[in-house]
Amino acid sequence: MARRIDAVVVGAGHNGLVTAALLAKAHKHVVVLERAERAGGILRGSEPATGFRAPGLIHTVGRLRSSVVKELRLDRFGFGVIAPDVRLHAPMPDGSAVTFWGDPARTAEELRARSAHDADAFGGFDAKIRAIASFLAYVQVATPPDPASPSLADAIMGLKLGKAFRDLGARTGREAIRSLPMAVADLVQEVFEEEAVRGPLATRGVLYTAMGAWATGTAQVFLNDSAGTDGGAAGTAVFARGGTDALADALEAAATSLGVEIRTGAEVVSIRTKGPRVVGVGIADGTEIDAPIVASGADPKRTLRLLDPVAVGPTTLWRGENLRQPGAMARVNFALGGVPAFAGGDEERLRGRIVLAPSIDAVERAMDAVKYGHVSEEPVLEATIPSLTDPSLAPEGKHVMSVVFQAAPRHLREGSWSTERDRVGDLAVKALEACAPGFGELVEAREVITPEDMEERDGLTGGDVQHAEPALDQFFAWRPMLGEARYRFLFDGLYLCGSGAHPGGGITGGPGANAARRILKDGAG
């Protein structure tokens, strides 16, 4: 028989791979079990047409934690980034546009023609976001305390966070505490007067969520998106060279080189427990693997459903089933015959994120559709054209465009995703056509990935790419729920290492790295 297995990781998504690799680096024998035929999870892209490489569900990688890149030496395994000067270009229906650059001074300078007030305010706002985000970067790395029974370690963590907080100074500290629970609409509205500035900025607070711009706590989504990065007010626009697949390949190669064994086509159908402890997993083909540690990269509800409900108990089951995982995003990929003619957008301005959200009301209206269970007629879109900076992703002279479409709620009150799929594609084209006349004629092929696909193909319960709504009720010390926020999940030896754990979703590797640290601290294997 082979060497004893120290830990099984469920799912070879980016977080699962990070956990596995970091455990292996600490000389653990780790087996990763992946349902799909390839490792990589939501990093795996698709081919809307031959020769066009579209990214995975989340199309930028600017939030990937730098310590993860360093510790796993991802650069040695082919991972590189492309970071254009432009961060965000927001074409308006009236033919004008607002561009946000990596350099806030350049952004402010360009804003001046539209509003001197907003131009003057931009620098201060950017600095405030950076200051608060720098504190949140510490929070993201922390293992959340257990508010119910704080330990000495929590006290030390508290002191560290306290110091980071004190370093902000009283004024920024108060501002941080005031800002986090705010609605992103308020966060930008109190500073800027132009809707053309407010709308595109506010979008980042609702992207990949089911919330509207006026929802309390969306400012926290916005701020956390900037934490630990050079994002500032505009956010990041960082692409993986070779597409998100290249990052998946690098993670896979890094893990394998550290001795991790990745078994694809191996779907975990049960997580087995005995009394208070996890003892292993069961695979779809009937085999069982014993391991003292199981780290689940699957979302919390899916993980819960892999457990024996009797062992979990009715109260926890009730709490778990009430976790909110409301996917509300669809993805559309286009194979384009050329560069779309976006309002006010020479090619240089289209290299980052292109956001179609001309006002706070537009964002809010688009997200209203979630509440009533239908697809937004006037969606908010975030598009990227990665082939502009990485020609390897499309045939010469042609381009691939990926679009995040919101809102497209997983559960429709009327109709089904089989009929709505095409409508999402049509609505996306219509919205793009409005800001980039002639867009429709450039489309050579298109591919729509519905939230139902995300649930069925990628195993994301509720089609929620964040694994759990990043709202204040599923935040930090109670993500995914109170008492289960310290990576250990319900049973001794069972850990949550995916986006459902702190610090949450996105291509960060954060939950994976934090979980690995926790597992090692608990004395794995």
Added chain:
Amino acid sequence: MAERYDAIVIGGGHNGLVNAAYLARSGLKVLVLERRPILGGATLTEEIVPGYRFSVFSYVVSLLRPEIIRELELPKHGLEILPLDGTITPLEDDYLWRVNDHGKTVRELRRWSLNDAEAYEEYGPLMAEMGRFIKPILAIPPPDPGKLSPFEWLPLTPLAKQFRDLPRRLQTTFIQLMTMSAADFLDQWFVTEPLKATMSASGIIGTFQGPRSPGTAYVLLHHYMGEIDGAFRAWGVPRGGTGAIAYAIADAALAAGVTIRTEAPVARVRTDGTRATGVVLASGEEIAADVVMSSLDSRQTFIHLLDDGVLEPGFRDEVLRYKYRGSSGKVNLALDGLPELACKPGTGEWLRGAISISPSLDYIEHAYDDAKYGRPSRRPYVDIIIPTLVDPTMAPPGKHVMSCFVQYAPYHLADGAVWDDAAREAFGQNVIDTLEERFPNIRQLIVGAQFVTPKDIEDITGLTEGNIFQGELSLEQLFFNRPVPGWSRYRTPVANLWMCGSATHPGGGIMGAPGRIAALEYLKEKRKGRRAA
């Protein structure tokens, strides 16, 4: 120069009067200055239609702090609270009627959903328990997180311990209440739409949020903390309308030696540059005092009453960006007789409690959608009571008054529209149309009506943007962020100028707590100062 006072209280609303009474009871010479000819502020009874007395703005009472009732001996000064029983939610051809009799309510719920009837048995005690846990927070001054001194957090230590001692389920509930939307919170228990809608409605009263907005669950709790004679979750109307509360408190204040002047609008708070030294009335009269207590909201206090240059610009900006956004209006009707519900004909006891037009979560959410985009709800949420059924003195014999709290009516209207007479009339008529869908005979009964828009609330009471809580109860404006971040402890950057209204912790509603805590804080500081001197 005229007489000198130990303290001047600006505003004769319930908090101002409570504050004055507490200060005077400890021996201070106190003057209350009220702009209007009548006391009460938003706690006001006025005879708008001859013979019919309306509780013009706030209309029920439950949050009034029991220690205030006790310590100021308000019953002796004429306060009598008549309990209201139950809430009926009329639908087109059915209704949901919940009463204080638990068994009866559960039987009624069983008609709708067995699951909900069972869940209700759990929900009620849970919320009552949460209410008991959170109540102490209402009685302590909040810490300042910006200061980061552990001493700031000392008052919270017993609470933190209490929290740790709670069973996990209650801890979870507490966190959910602080962060979730009312709808998400209730979805965990219930499926019956009118039940969820009516419960969530208490989470949105006075806010600019919908039942699906995160953070609204908190207000569910706020309203579970109401207490009458020690009974949780009890609502009532004061005999004589809500104005009677103000007059009972005023009576207690007068008995303690407070001087009250009405029709004495304050134009300015006088300062020597850094300290408040008194006030200047609109008439030009100057009155000096050791301390000035403002029961007005922060915008009124700092922007309208202080001279330019007294405040540092950073603080002024904080004040200006504080959110008000009034979202509600009132329709008060004088009725020739009792209206009948289409879904439950007759004039039985179901009319004696609250009548809530909140048939489904979508209904309220749609109402909110209208407001978000700057128009009054086409079909608003309406919370109705008929106070004459418990207090016949409010109208001539056999006649009735109907008080309708209406949400949403946004202060800021879209497309440049303003709250003029035509807009007010359209708002009122639309509410009556809404009522007519439930009470088919209502129009024939109306002998007089008063339509109150958020602009009216602002114009009459001075509440900025018509916000009935003196500042929106959104998460980032609670506790240590009320009324200005860093200034949550009733003091202001201007020495000897204090705040004592709903703008301060623990916030709005006819609670009286801000007035009381501000007085006690001031007296404590004064004692400390004397010892130091």
